[in-house]
Amino acid sequence: MNQYRDTNMFGFETFTFNCYTFIWSFDVSGMLLMISISKWGGVEPSIGYDTYWKFACERQKVFWEKLKGCNSSLTNDEILKQYKFTNPYRACDRVSQFLIRDVIYSDTFTHEDTFLRVILFKLFNKVETWKLLESKFGVISVDTFDAKAFACFLDEQMHKGIKIYSNAYMMASGCKEFNVTRKHQAHLLLVKKMLNEHLPMKVHNSESMEEAYKLLLAYPMIGKFLAYQYVTDLNYSEITDFSESEFTVPGPGAKDGIKKCFISTGNYTDSDIIKIMAERQEYEFERLGLEFYNLGGRKLQYIDTQNLFCETDKYCRVAHPELSGVSGRQKIKQKYRPTREQIQFTFPPKWGINMESIYGSRQISGVCT
Numbered sequence: 001m002n003q004y005r006d007t008n009m010f011g012f013e014t015f016t017f018n019c020y021t022f023i024w025s026f027d028v029s030g031m032l033l034m035i036s037i038s039k040w041g042g043v044e045p046s047i048g049y050d051t052y053w054k055f056a057c058e059r060q061k062v063f064w065e066k067l068k069g070c071n072s073s074l075t076n077d078e079i080l081k082q083y084k085f086t087n088p089y090r091a092c093d094r095v096s097q098f099l100i101r102d103v104i105y106s107d108t109f110t111h112e113d114t115f116l117r118v119i120l121f122k123l124f125n126k127v128e129t130w131k132l133l134e135s136k137f138g139v140i141s142v143d144t145f146d147a148k149a150f151a152c153f154l155d156e157q158m159h160k161g162i163k164i165y166s167n168a169y170m171m172a173s174g175c176k177e178f179n180v181t182r183k184h185q186a187h188l189l190l191v192k193k194m195l196n197e198h199l200p201m202k203v204h205n206s207e208s209m210e211e212a213y214k215l216l217l218a219y220p221m222i223g224k225f226l227a228y229q230y231v232t233d234l235n236y237s238e239i240t241d242f243s244e245s246e247f248t249v250p251g252p253g254a255k256d257g258i259k260k261c262f263i264s265t266g267n268y269t270d271s272d273i274i275k276i277m278a279e280r281q282e283y284e285f286e287r288l289g290l291e292f293y294n295l296g297g298r299k300l301q302y303i304d305t306q307n308l309f310c311e312t313d314k315y316c317r318v319a320h321p322e323l324s325g326v327s328g329r330q331k332i333k334q335k336y337r338p339t340r341e342q343i344q345f346t347f348p349p350k351w352g353i354n355m356e357s358i359y360g361s362r363q364i365s366g367v368c369t
Contacts, residue, residue: 042266043273048323049261050288052277052312056300057290059311060088064293079318084334085311089295090303091236091347095168098127101346104237113141114237115200116191120145122233123187125166132157132164142195147188154184174221190221203234209242213249225251232303236348244301248274250309256325257309260316277305296353 058077065074075081086093091100103121104114117140121130136153137144154164164184165171174186194200199215206212209231217227228249235242250258250270258270265273281300285292294300300308314332316323321330347353 042264043268044263044266046261046263046323048257048312048316048320051316051319052257052261052308053281053284053288053290055085055312055315056088056308057285057292059085060292060294063087063092079315080336082336083314083318083332084336085314086307088300088304088308089298090232090307092295092345094341094343095125095127095166096233096236097343097345098130099233100236100348101344103130105346105349107139109141111204111239112195112200114239115203115234116140116142116145116195118233118237119194119230120191122230123171123191124164124184125168126164128162129154129164132162145191145195147192151182151185151188155182158182158184171226172221172223177220186221190219194219200239203231204239206240209235209240209247212240212242213247224249238350241350244303245275245278246302248302248306250274250306252327253310253313254306255309256327256329257311257313257316259325260313260320260323261309274302274306274309277308278302281305295347298351298353
């Protein structure tokens, strides 16, 4: 029996029972004014819905256990023990941490420099490639960036058998658009085009995350999902200061997860569902009797609830194989392998998370794997 009670933004008392919402309101004297019964927009959850919240809580528990220095008996969940899942908070994963700490805040940069550094890093999305470039060309900035020289250097690395791209995102090659023969050559020319067209300042002057997203989306090889990821990455910096709970775009993995968590989403779009999950997080954790320890007082944002759908999709492939997504994927590719890599967690200063007081000065080994 699923039920909870709340006062909504309009001052109505609501009581939800098995997805049916009973709504009533009172005047100042306490007299009942109205009552109605509705279903949550025609939404009908599946068994995967509660799994979403349980997974989020247990995966966050693993994060905190590692934070405390525990490297064994992190969880009793056999699926989490066996397979690799990202953190509930996107900013806590290994690549995002490198981006925040070593790409964005390693020094003081202009908005143009920061934009270049973020987009260049994310096009490859591989820490090792970034380190190779900086070892060759020094601190990457507008002044040191040379698309042709960078392309020649990466050609050399590829000839040595070095893999320069991450498998995280599938990206278009852009060879036709830029009349080149290799993907990295096109991507470097894309960065040059962005700089020449003053995109960094256009993004900086955007009045909303959606406006900045549309600016990125207008460029070749950047689809909806990547544009959303990139604007989120740029928003870690001081170029912009948007709320992460003002705009979202579901990726392919999130669409799979949503389909597994809901028998029907009624009249809601996938973006609506992601937003609703963020808004309901405290109610759902309480309803299920789960203690979710958030990130230094920071609740899950839209980017996080979107990402959690991706991870829930993977989790359900083992936990609920009877649930089908959009892609039809049935197996989890990556196994969990502990790593000795040390991560000193850093978050955008504008978030106001006091790392010293909350986490202490400890380093965390392998939290993001």
